[in-house]
Amino acid sequence: MMCKALSVSESGFYKWLRNRNKPKPWQKLLELMHKILEQAEDNVNYRVERMQLALEQMGVKKSYSTVKRAMQKGNLLHESRGSPDGLTKADKKALRPANII
Numbered sequence: 001m002m003c004k005a006l007s008v009s010e011s012g013f014y015k016w017l018r019n020r021n022k023p024k025p026w027q028k029l030l031e032l033m034h035k036i037l038e039q040a041e042d043n044v045n046y047r048v049e050r051m052q053l054a055l056e057q058m059g060v061k062k063s064y065s066t067v068k069r070a071m072q073k074g075n076l077l078h079e080s081r082g083s084p085d086g087l088t089k090a091d092k093k094a095l096r097p098a099n100i101i
Helices: 010-019 025-039 041-045 048-057 064-073
Strands: none
Touching: 025 041, 025 048, 025 064, 048 064
16 A cells, blocks of 8 residues: 555565665675775775776776776765876967067
């Protein structure tokens, strides 16, 4: 009667009830990432590519986007310190060179 009132199928409710305490796949992946980070103090600033490589060395093959999403949910992503390579902005106040041709 409650499932009908809440517009939820009975099978969907029982599936949720059965699986609600099981860890999600990204949570299992996050546990592996924390194990990798605890191995050495230099591992703390791993980026997505390096974390993906470390997971592959452990035998866990996951895509770039899956690793990135799990790292975002676990607050393991760090902002890059430098500016993008080759990016220079023109100074609008600087004088243009004279046309000598």
